[in-house]
Amino acid sequence: MNRRCGKTLFFDQPPSVLGFAAVGGKRESEGPLADGFDLLETDTTFGEKSWERSESKMQALCAELTLQKSGVAAEELDLLFSGDLENQCTASNYTLRDLAVPFVGLYNACATMAEGLALAGCFVAGGLAKRAMAMTSSHFCAAERQFRFPLEYGGKRTPTSQWTATAAGGVVLGESGGPPYVRAVTFGQVTDYGIKDINNMGAAMAPAAVSTLLTFLRDSGEKTENFDRIFTGDLGMVGSALMEELCRREGIVLTNHDDCGLLLYDRGKQEVGAGGSGAGCSASVLCSHILPELRAGRMRRVLFIATGALMSPTTTLQKESIPGIAHLVLLESER
Amino acid sequence: MNRRCGKTLFFDQPPSVLGFAAVGGKRESEGPLADGFDLLETDTTFGEKSWERSESKMQALCAELTLQKSGVAAEELDLLFSGDLENQCTASNYTLRDLAVPFVGLYNACATMAEGLALAGCFVAGGLAKRAMAMTSSHFCAAERQFRFPLEYGGKRTPTSQWTATAAGGVVLGESGGPPYVRAVTFGQVTDYGIKDINNMGAAMAPAAVSTLLTFLRDSGEKTENFDRIFTGDLGMVGSALMEELCRREGIVLTNHDDCGLLLYDRGKQEVGAGGSGAGCSASVLCSHILPELRAGRMRRVLFIATGALMSPTTTLQKESIPGIAHLVLLESER
Numbered sequence: 001m002n003r004r005c006g007k008t009l010f011f012d013q014p015p016s017v018l019g020f021a022a023v024g025g026k027r028e029s030e031g032p033l034a035d036g037f038d039l040l041e042t043d044t045t046f047g048e049k050s051w052e053r054s055e056s057k058m059q060a061l062c063a064e065l066t067l068q069k070s071g072v073a074a075e076e077l078d079l080l081f082s083g084d085l086e087n088q089c090t091a092s093n094y095t096l097r098d099l100a101v102p103f104v105g106l107y108n109a110c111a112t113m114a115e116g117l118a119l120a121g122c123f124v125a126g127g128l129a130k131r132a133m134a135m136t137s138s139h140f141c142a143a144e145r146q147f148r149f150p151l152e153y154g155g156k157r158t159p160t161s162q163w164t165a166t167a168a169g170g171v172v173l174g175e176s177g178g179p180p181y182v183r184a185v186t187f188g189q190v191t192d193y194g195i196k197d198i199n200n201m202g203a204a205m206a207p208a209a210v211s212t213l214l215t216f217l218r219d220s221g222e223k224t225e226n227f228d229r230i231f232t233g234d235l236g237m238v239g240s241a242l243m244e245e246l247c248r249r250e251g252i253v254l255t256n257h258d259d260c261g262l263l264l265y266d267r268g269k270q271e272v273g274a275g276g277s278g279a280g281c282s283a284s285v286l287c288s289h290i291l292p293e294l295r296a297g298r299m300r301r302v303l304f305i306a307t308g309a310l311m312s313p314t315t316t317l318q319k320e321s322i323p324g325i326a327h328l329v330l331l332e333s334e335r
Numbered sequence: 336m337n338r339r340c341g342k343t344l345f346f347d348q349p350p351s352v353l354g355f356a357a358v359g360g361k362r363e364s365e366g367p368l369a370d371g372f373d374l375l376e377t378d379t380t381f382g383e384k385s386w387e388r389s390e391s392k393m394q395a396l397c398a399e400l401t402l403q404k405s406g407v408a409a410e411e412l413d414l415l416f417s418g419d420l421e422n423q424c425t426a427s428n429y430t431l432r433d434l435a436v437p438f439v440g441l442y443n444a445c446a447t448m449a450e451g452l453a454l455a456g457c458f459v460a461g462g463l464a465k466r467a468m469a470m471t472s473s474h475f476c477a478a479e480r481q482f483r484f485p486l487e488y489g490g491k492r493t494p495t496s497q498w499t500a501t502a503a504g505g506v507v508l509g510e511s512g513g514p515p516y517v518r519a520v521t522f523g524q525v526t527d528y529g530i531k532d533i534n535n536m537g538a539a540m541a542p543a544a545v546s547t548l549l550t551f552l553r554d555s556g557e558k559t560e561n562f563d564r565i566f567t568g569d570l571g572m573v574g575s576a577l578m579e580e581l582c583r584r585e586g587i588v589l590t591n592h593d594d595c596g597l598l599l600y601d602r603g604k605q606e607v608g609a610g611g612s613g614a615g616c617s618a619s620v621l622c623s624h625i626l627p628e629l630r631a632g633r634m635r636r637v638l639f640i641a642t643g644a645l646m647s648p649t650t651t652l653q654k655e656s657i658p659g660i661a662h663l664v665l666l667e668s669e670r
Contacts, residue, residue: 002462004413007437009463050653078339079522086647087422089442093525093645097658102342102522104450105443105645105660107424115439119454126461127337128344146649187414187437190428310428310440312421314481318385323432325440 002125008186008219008328014335015124016178017171017295018131019070022287023062024280025140025166027272031265036288038065044141044166055084055091055139059168063099063135066170066287077101077172078129081116084137085109085164085279087146091137101133109308110205110234111188112136113169113283114327117304118185120173121329125182130175137168138278147198147313161199162236162277165264169283171291180294184220184330188212190310192323198316202239202261202274205307208324209235210246212305216328217252224252228299231290232326233260233282233306236275237267260285260306282306294333304329337460341554343521343663349670350459351513352506352630353466354405357622358397359615360475360501362607366600371623373400379476379501390419390426390474394503398434398470401505405466412436412507413464416451419472420444420499420614422481426472436468444643445540445569446523447471448504448618449662452639453520455508456664460517465510472503473613482533482648496534497571497612500599504618506626515629519555519665523547525645527658533651537574537596537609540642543659544570545581547640551663552587559587563634566625567661568595568617568641571610572602595620595641617641629668639664 003010021038029040039061046057059082067074080099083106084091096103108115116134123129141151143164149155173182191211195204209232217223224230224247235243240259247254260282261275286304293299307326316322338345356373364375374396381392394417402409415434418441419426431438443450451469458464476486478499484490508517526546530539544567552558559565559582570578575594582589595617596610621639628634642661651657 004463004465007413052649052653078342083442085423087649088420088444088645088647090645090647090650093658093660094650094655096525097527100524103443103525103660104454104522105441106439107418107442108438108440109423119439122458122461122463126457126463128339128457128461130339187439189435190431190438192432310423310425312423312425314387314422315425315429318387320429323428325428325438 006219007215008184010184011125014181014183015121015173016176017180017291018072018174018177019066020171020287020291021062021065021069022284023058023168024284028167033264033288036292051139051142052086052090055137055142056094059091059095059137062168062170066172070172072131072172074099074101077131077133079104079123080133081106081119082135083107083112085143108325109310110277110279111306111308111325111327112279113286114304114306114329117171117329118187118327121182121185124173124175131172133170133172135170136279136283138164138280140164140166143278157273158199159273160238161273162201162261162275163272164278165276165281167280167284169287179333180291180331181335182329183332186212186216186328188326190323190325192321194321196321200238201309202236203242204309204322205324206235206239206242206246208326209243209305209307212326212328214250224254227256227301227303230257230303231260233285234277235259235307236261238274294331297333300333302331304331342550343519343554345519346460349516349518350456350508351511352515352626353407353509353512354401355506355622355626356397356400356404357619358393358503359619363502368599368623371627386474386477387421387425390472390477391429394426394430394472397503397505401507405507407466407507409434409436412466412468414439414458414467416441416454417470418442418447420478443660444645445612445614446641446643446660446662447614448621449639449641449664452506452664453522453662456517456520459508459510466507468505468507470505471614471618473499473615475499475501478613492608493534494608495573496608497536497596497610498607499613500611500616502615502619504622514668515626515666516670517664518667521547521551521663523661525658525660527656529656531656535573536644537571538577539644539657540659541570541574541577541581543661544578544640544642547661547663559589562591562636562638565592565638566595568620569612570594570642571596573609629666632668635668637666639666
């Protein structure tokens with residue numbers, strides 16, 4: 001039986017990660033996690049004529065690799081949860097045209113991978129699906145045009161701004177197999193601390209990460225030091241410092257915190273502002289680094305807390321503040 | 336135990352509809368379902384200074400009424416599934432700032448209500464949530480500006496185009512209570528018949544509705560005449576005729592088909608093109624007409640098949656075709 005305590009679901013028969021894959025672009029191929037990626041395409045167009053098609057192609061390649069590495073055929077999937085940053089989530093929608101799989105479209109911005117993984121975990125643990133997949137992507141060039149400026153404009157970036165990853169990640173969960181395992185999930189609530197600077201999304205998302213982490217700690221009775229690593233994504237440098245400060249105020253000293261936005265790139269050598277971001281950032285770090293470490297047994301217990309900034313260019317023009325959200329997944333290397 | 340057959344999930348302990356509410360705007364107040372709405376606001380701004388804020392306000396009112404009629408406090412909800420048509424789903428995101436509830440953001444265009452209701456059903460039936468809520472909205476003025484032209488432009492509409500409803504619907508499901516009950520769900524697959532006319536979305540979505548209906552009939556062994564009514568949403572006049580034609584080719588004569596886009600307005604008296612559309616259209620028809628009929632026992636078994644067109648203005652400019660999706664929920668008046 002699964003157990004709900006507060007806002008957290010604990011799975012007695014934790015779903016297994018059957019397989020996973022990460023796909024990235026040029027900048028990701030130059031970053032410290034490159035070796036963990038399954039495919040790195042230095043031609044960021046992925047051979048397509050628009051950035052939107054490039055992103056869909058990248059997702060399609062990610063889906064293919066994920067299924068292949070999981071030993072699962074598309075028709076064996078009961079459900080696929082996917083989403084992305086494009087308006088109306090078209091990167092996912094158009095990818096799914098060529099995958100005959102029941103599709104649940106998601107949008108929680110850069111928190112979408114944790115959202116999808118948590119939903120897939122619930123479906124498998126609840127006996128609602130034998131095999132379910134979660135996938136997300138983002139593409140720097142598609143996101144820049146949509147959220148900021150067209151690349152051709154050559155706009156300067158502020159130091160607090162983050163670099164949208166050109167990357168995708170996919171995970172298939174099943175009833176048996178693994179390791180690793182999805183042990184628990186906490187779906188987060190929307191928080192809004194009144195941040196209005198669209199070039200400082202880390203600050204807008206940090207309170208959401210803290211809120212979800214505190215909820216999980218309260219529900220589980222765990223302490224942060226019980227985990228090998230607590231991964232957030234994607235707070236970047238500014239948001240990470242802010243999260244650690246907010247935790248300190250709650251009496252929690254985070255000594256084992258890593259942020260996916262800071263892991264994907266080398267900020268000393270790569271020009272990525274305050275770090276990586278985008279729905280594909282935490283997804284690809286999950287699949288190129290976190291899950292491999294768990295599978296190899298080098299990490300045993302890990303919290304994956306993906307964070308999302310829930311504004312749009314329209315709400316920004318309307319001077320609205322930026323709501324944030326974070327979902328948490330507890331991953332373990334042993335059943 | 337729940338049973339999966341093919342792509343359909345059947346619930347032996349079907350979740351109960353604890354309560355529901357529909358909110359609409361001026362045109363909806365003049366339509367044939369007006370009496371079934373819980374709140375009709377003839378000032379379509381809902382007292383707000385932007386159409387986006389108006390939509391969030393409408394969703395907030397809908398959430399409040401839904402919870403009130405369900406006898407459930409926000410803090411008693413384990414999960415809320417919501418989405419809308421605004422870029423980055425901001426109508427839902429901003430509404431959820433003021434509702435301290437775990438939030439799963441969805442996007443499947445006008446199929447989002449069936450998507451959310453099906454997910455909520457799965458969570459309750461799978462023992463993953465005691466109470467879960469599904470909600471969606473759309474606002475004519477916000478959608479026109481984003482998908483077509485600003486209202487001030489006064490663009491002419493083609494006869495096949497549909498009218499985005501200014502409406503929201505919300506449903507709370509729980510383990511016991513009701514009627515009605517959620518007996519089965521089928522999550523649909525993306526279909527694409529190559530339709531590129533953005534003013535004929537009914538045609539783009541009809542194949543998805545047929546595909547999901549055929550899947551459900553195959554999985555369940557049921558015939559269409561076993562149901563009091565088969566509701567699609569929102570195919571409008573063109574898409575409905577096309578759906579009935581596609582069914583005929585499969586040997587199925589649909590004699591009990593109604594489309595939410597044709598129920599919400601009186602096309603003879605109201606200028607709504609081929610009928611209503613928008614995520615709030617099927618949601619509000621569900622909550623103002625379908626669920627009340629089931630609760631009163633005037634209908635006993637109903638299929639609710641909401642359909643979505645998964646393009647964006649960007650993919651339209653890029654001359655892409657329009658993918659469609661449809662999710663199905665079997666609702667019954669008896670346990």
